[in-house]
Amino acid sequence: MTILVDMDDTIEQLLEAWVKRANEKFDRNVTLDEITGWNVAAPYTGLTRKQIYDVIYEKGFWKTVKPMPGAAEALEYFMKKGHEVFIVTATEPEHVEEKMNGLLFRYFPFLTWNQVIITGRKQMIRGDVLIDDGIHNLEGGQYRKILFTAPHNRFYDAEANGMTRVRTWEEVVAIIDGMEVPD
Numbered sequence: 001m002t003i004l005v006d007m008d009d010t011i012e013q014l015l016e017a018w019v020k021r022a023n024e025k026f027d028r029n030v031t032l033d034e035i036t037g038w039n040v041a042a043p044y045t046g047l048t049r050k051q052i053y054d055v056i057y058e059k060g061f062w063k064t065v066k067p068m069p070g071a072a073e074a075l076e077y078f079m080k081k082g083h084e085v086f087i088v089t090a091t092e093p094e095h096v097e098e099k100m101n102g103l104l105f106r107y108f109p110f111l112t113w114n115q116v117i118i119t120g121r122k123q124m125i126r127g128d129v130l131i132d133d134g135i136h137n138l139e140g141g142q143y144r145k146i147l148f149t150a151p152h153n154r155f156y157d158a159e160a161n162g163m164t165r166v167r168t169w170e171e172v173v174a175i176i177d178g179m180e181v182p183d
């Protein structure tokens with residue numbers, strides 16, 4: 001199978017690092033539970049959206065982002081089983097160097113640049129399944145849809161929209177193992 005995998009908040013914990021750094025920088029104590037939508041700046045009352053979004057452009061920021069527990073083990077397992085794995089990410093040009101070398105290839109050293117697809121139009125990509133925390137990336141795609149749970153999507157009814165919500169990489173592995181055609 002061809003397995004498509006999002007990066008931010010699917011195989012790594014962007015939001016956690018982002019909120020941690022913003023709290024340090026602006027002396028706040030916002031928690032992940034306070035993030036209920038795509039606008040990470042919303043709980044930071046009195047600060048501008050730009051002030052909060054500038055945090056992820058700080059030099060060295062991406063090196064503070066940690067991998068999602070179980071993600072590396074799962075992706076390596078899929079590849080060993082003979083599946084093709086592609087990272088499909090809407091990474092911005094400014095972040096490519098630090099995010100790929102400081103984060104992706106550091107924690108997922110079995111992946112190569114040939115397995116990275118950078119696009120904001122994931123529905124254009126062909127694959128058997130996409131694992132993503134972004135509802136907008138799953139909607140309308142011609143792949144099986146696995147929604148990785150995240151603070152910003154927790155009130156979304158995944159099942160009613162043809163998606164399967166997962167909370168851990170162990171759940172992803174169980175679903176993908178179950179998709180295999182017996183020979």
Ligand SMILES: [Mg+2]
Nearest residue numbers: 006008009133
């Ligand atoms: Mg994401």
